[in-house]
Amino acid sequence: MEMGMVARWKLRWQTWDLRVVILVSLGLQILLIFVAPLRKRVSRAWITMPIWSAYLLADVMANFAVGLISNSQGMVENGKTMSIQCRHRSGPFADPTLLAFWAPFLLLHLGGPDTITAFSLADNELWLRHLLGLGFQCCAVGYAFIQSYPNHKFWIPTLLMFLVGVIKYSERTRALYLASSRIFQDSLLEDPDPGPNYAKFMDEYTSKNNAKLPTSIQMIPEPSKRNKTGTDEAEEGLSDLEVVQAAHKYYLTFRGLIADLIFSSAQRNESRDFFLKQTARDAFKIVEVELNFFYEILYTKAKVMQRKYLGYPLRVLSFILTCAALVLFYLIEKKKFHKFDIVVSYILLVGAIALDLIASLMILYSDWTAIALTKSDPPNWFIKKLQCLLNVKRKRWPETPKPQWFSHRKIMQIVRLRWSESLSQYNLINYCLHPRMGWWEKTIGFFGLTIMLDGIKYVNTEDFTSHLRDLIFAELKMKSDLANDLQKAKEIFSARGDWILKHEGHINLLDWINKIEFDESLILWHIATELCYYTNHSKDEKTSGNSYDDDTKLNRELSKVLSDYMLYLLIMQSPMLSSIAGIGKMRFRDTCAEAKKFFLGRKILKEDVNFRKIFTSSKCFSCCFSKYFFNEEKGQDKKLQEACESILKVNTEVSPVTVKGDRSKSVLFDACRLAKELQKLKRKQIWKIISKVWVELMSYAAGHCRVNAHMAQLSKGGQLLTLVWLLMAHLGLGDQFQIREGHARAKLIVSK
Template structure:
C-alpha cells in the first residue's frame, strides 16, 4: 500500500528566499545578538526595568541557539553549497565552500559570548560541563566544515586564525562558568593546609629534656594579632574615590566566601567592624556597592578569567588574529563570491573587531584596572603620575554628563529629580539600580483587577506577573533612608562587642527597639511570640493607616521619618509577597495570611464603597477650598478615605476572639495596632511613633537579611540589586550575624627550658 505524502503548499518564491537567506539570516542574527549582549548586559546590574531585562534574557537564550543552528546549516550544506548560498552560485562551488568554511569559526567566536555576560542566572554556572562538551562538538563541526573545503581552500589561513580565536573565546566562557559554579567557587575559598605545631617533634624534645633532668614546660604563647592591630589603625575621615574601590576590593577578597556560607574568624570581624564604625553612611554604602560589583563580575562575566596574564595574552592574540584575517581577506580576490556574501563576511570580520575592541575598552575602564594599578589602600596618596592618572580616570568615569545629587538631600528633592538627568546618572554612574520596589496591600485591595478574568490569569500562572506590572512601584533609595539604616546598624554594632550579643541583636524582630526605648513596652505584644510574616503584615498595614491618617493634616509632622517608615513598610511587603524565594526561610504562612487579609479588606471596601467615595470627594473639595496644592501622595483621596474608614471601626474586642482560627486575616489586628501607636505618649518627644515604626521595620529587614540564603542574595546583584542584599553585606561588616567563629585558637605551643 503506497504511503501518501502530504505536501505543504509553500509558494516557490518563499522557498527560494528561504533557501537563499536561511544561513545568511542566522549569521546576521547571531552577530546582532552578540552586539546587543555586549553593550546591554552591563545594564542589568543597574536597572530593574523589564524593558531591559526581558530583551536581554531573550537575547541570551537566542544567541547560542542561533549560532548552533547556523553551524548545523553550514555542516549540512557541505557538498551542496547552493542550498545555503543560493542557486545562482552553483558554478562557484569550490569558492562557496571556502566561504562557508570561513564563516564557521566566527560562530565559535559567537558561542564564546561577550565578556560582559557568561551566565544570566546563578544556575547557568552549574552547566559548565554542558558548555565544555559543546566546545568539543562544535569544534568538531567546524573542523569538519574546514576539512571538506580542502585542499583547494584559498581562505585557509584566515580560517585557521579565526578558528583559534573561536576556541579561545569558547574556552574562556566555559572556564568562567566553571570557576563561578558553587562547588568550585567554594573550593577557591580554601586556604593552604595548616598542620599546626609539629606535635611529634615537640614531644620528642620535651621528653629528652625531661630525661636530662632539665626544668621543662610547655606554654601557650599568644600570636600577634596583626588584623587587630591594622583594625585599630583603621582610616578615619572620608574616603577618596580611589580608596572606595580599594577597600571594596579588600573586603571582597576577605568576605566573598559569604556567597557560599563560609565562616569567618574573629580577626576578620574586628578588622571589618572597626573600619565601618569609622565611616559615614555615604562611604560605607559606596564600599559595599563596589564589593557587590566585584561579586557580580566574578559570578556573571568573564572578567576573572581575562584579567590576568594569560587573559591579557589571549586578548592581544585575538585582536591580532582578527586584524590579520581582515587584511588577508581584503587582499584575496573575491570575483567568484556574490556581493551579498562578501558584505556579510566583512560584517563578521569588522563586527568581531568592534566587539573585541569594545570589550577591551570596557575592561580598561573597570574597577579591576584600578586595582591592578594600585591595589593596596595602605599606600599613602601622593602626586605621582600614576596617582594623577587614576584620579582623573575615576573622576571621568563617575561624574559623567550628569552630576549626582548629594546623598544628604531631602526625600522630596530626590523624588522630584528630572527624569532625563536621573536616567543618565543611573546608567553611567550607579553600581546598582538604587531603586526600592514597593507593594501596598491597601492599594492592591482597593483597586483589584477585573474579577471576570482573574480565574484565567490564575490558571495561566501569570497573576504574579500582572501584579508586578500594576501594583509594584519603584522608588528612589534616598539619602535619608541610607543614613537611617546606617545609623541603626552602627548603634547595634557598637553594643555588640562579643559574638553572643551580635547574634542576639541580629535575631531581633522589633522587640529590641521596643525594649530599649522607654514608653513603648505596650506594643511588644505585636512582635513577641508572633510569627515573622504575621508581624510584618501587621506593621505594614498599621504603618499605612497611620500614614494616611496624617497625610492631609497640616500639623508639625516629622515628614522625613514618616516617609522613611512608609518606604520601608511597602518594601518589606514587596519582599514577602513578590520575592517568596528570597524570603522562604522566614515567610512561614505569609501568603495565606496575605490572601485572607486581602479577602477581608476587599469585602470591607465593597460594603463601605459609598461612604469611602463620599469621604474622598469631601477631602478633595476641602483641599480645593483651602487652595492647597495636593502633592503626589494626597492625590489619591480614595486611598486616604479607605484607610480612615478602617480606623473608624471599633476594635475594643480583639479581632482574634471573634474570628478564632476561621481566618488568618490581620486587617483589624493591624487597625488595633495603629490606634495604639497613635495613642502612645512617648517619654522622649524626639522618639515619636514614626521613629519607632522605622526602627521596628529596620529590625524586620535585618532579620530577613540575615536569614535569607546566601545564594539568593548573590543572585540579586544581576537583577538591578536589592536593598536587602546591601543590608545583608553591611550587617556582616558591622560584625552582626552568625557567620563568625565564637571560639578560635589564638596561641601556639612553645617549649620552655629553665636554667
C-alpha cells in the same frame, strides 16, 4: 500556482537563510555587549526580558548557522554548490570556501561577549554542557574546513579565525566553570591547617616528666592584630578611587560569604573598625562596588580576564590574529565570489575587531584595571602614564541631581549606577481597594499570569534617598558599636524588632514581635504603619493646627517606604525570604480577603467592575487595557485615608482570635490593635519607633536570606536588602564569625 509560489519562497529562504542568520548572530553579540551591563543597574522587566531573549537567541542562531554550513558543505561536488531542487537558480550562492571561512565566526559568537556569560546562577552549573558544546562545534567547523580543502583559498585566515573562536569559547566555558558553586567554593579554601605539632610537644613534655624535672606549660596567646579603633571620630570622606580600593580589599576578604565560609574575629574586628569610621555615603558606595565585583565574577568573563598569564595575553593574541585574518582576506583575490558574500565576510571581520576593541576599552576603564594600576607603590613611569591616560582618579559618582526624563544626562546617570538605587513598593490596603473583575481575574489566574499582572498594576518604585541611607547606616552603626563581642553581635543579628523596642524602653510593644512569627509581624507592622500614616497625621493637624516637624515627617515617609518595600519582598520576591517567610502568602491572602469583605460592607469598595462598561467608555481595546492596569483612580489618597479611618473605628477590645478562632490567618484587626497602641505614644515617638523597627525587620530579613538569593538579585538590578546584608557583615553583625582565636603558643617551663 500556489505550489509555485511556495516553491519560490522556499528557494528564496534557502538562498538567504545562512546570510541572514549569520548577520543576526553578529547583531545579537553587539546588542549584548552594550545592553547586558544594564541588568545590574535596572530592575525593570523591559530591560531584563530583551536581554534574556538575546542571550538565548544568540546561542540558538550560532548553532543553527553552524548546522546550515555543515549541511551546505554536504552538497559540494568539485568545489561547486549543487542544488537539489534546481540547478539554474539565480541569486547569490555562497562558495564552499566562503562557507568554511564563515564557520569560525560562529564559534567566536558562541563564546559570547565579555559582559555576559551567564544570565542566572544556574547557567554557571552548566559549564560541562558548554565544554561538550565546544568540542562538538569545533568538530563541525573542522568538518566544514576539510570539505573545502584543498581548494580553499582562505585557509590561512580561516585557521586564524578558528583559533580566535576556540579562545573565545574557551574563555566563556572557563568563566562558567570558575563561577560554578563547587569550584568557586574550592578556590577559596586555604591550605589545610593541622595546627601546632601536638604529638611532638607532648613527647617533649612526657620526657621532661619522666626525667623528674619540675615542668609546667605556659600558654602565650597570639598577639592581637586589631587596629586601634577610631569610632569616636569619623574620618574625612574617601575619594572615589579610595572607595574602589577599599571595596576590592574587602571583596578579597569577604568573597567567602558566597560560599558560606566562616571568618575569624580578627577579620571581623579589622572590617568593623574601618566601617565604623566611615560616613554613610562612603560605606554604601564601598558595598556597592564590592557587590559589583561579585556580579562580575559570577555573570561575566571578569575572573578569566583578570588572570595575569592567561587573560590579557590571550586577549591580545586573539586581537592580533583577527587583524591578521582581515589583512590576509583583503590581499587574496576575490573576483569569482559574489559581492554580497564578500561584504558579509568584511562585516564579520570588522565586527569581530570592533567587539574586541569595545571589550578592551571596557576592561581598561573598569575598576579591576584601576586596582591593578594602583597596587605598585611607588609606581614606575609607565604605570604613571597609564594612570594618567585612563584617568583612574576620575570622579565616579558626581553629585548631580537625578534627571527625571530620558536624556543624555539620564543615560550617563544610569551608566554610573552600580545597582538600580530604587525600592519597589507594594501596599496591602491599596491592593484591596482596587475594584475587582471577577471573571477577568479568574481568567488571569487560569493562565498563571496573576503575579505578573499584579506586578504591573500594584507595584511602583521609590528612589533610594540619602535620608534612607543615613537612617539605615546610623542604626547599624549604633548596634555594631555596642556589639564588642561575638555573643552580643549574634544577639543583635537575631533581633527582629524586639531589640530596638527594649533599647528604646517600649516593653509594652514586644508582644507584637516576640510571640508571633516573622511573616505575621511583618504584615502586622505593615498595616499598622499604613493606618498611622493616613490617620494620625491628619488627626494631629486638625487638633493642633500644625504639622509634624521635619525629622518626624522624614521618619514618617521613610517608615512607609520600608514598610511597602518589605511587603513587596514577602509577596513578589518570596524566594528572598523563603527561609523565614513561613505561611506569609497564606496570611496575606486571608488578610486581603477580610479587608475586601470589610470594605464592601462599609461601601468603600464596589463589589465588581463591569468590564463591558469600561470597554464601551474607552475608544479602543488598548485604552481599556491601559485604564484597567495603569490608571489610578482619582482621589486615591483620600480613599486610603477613608479606609484606614474605617478600620480604626472598629472596637477591638476583644482579641480577634477569641471571636473568629484561628482557622483564618488574617491579621487585619490585630494590626488595628497595634496601631491603636502606637497612637498612645507621643507624636514624635511614633514614627521614630516605627522607622527603627522597620530597619531592624529589614536587617533580620537581610541576614537570614539565602546567599544564592542575594546573588541572584545582582543580575536583576540589585536589592537594598543585599546591600544591608553585606554592610552588616562588614560591621561584624552576623553568625559567620566563628573563629575566635588563632594558634596559641604553648611553652614548656622547666623550673629550677
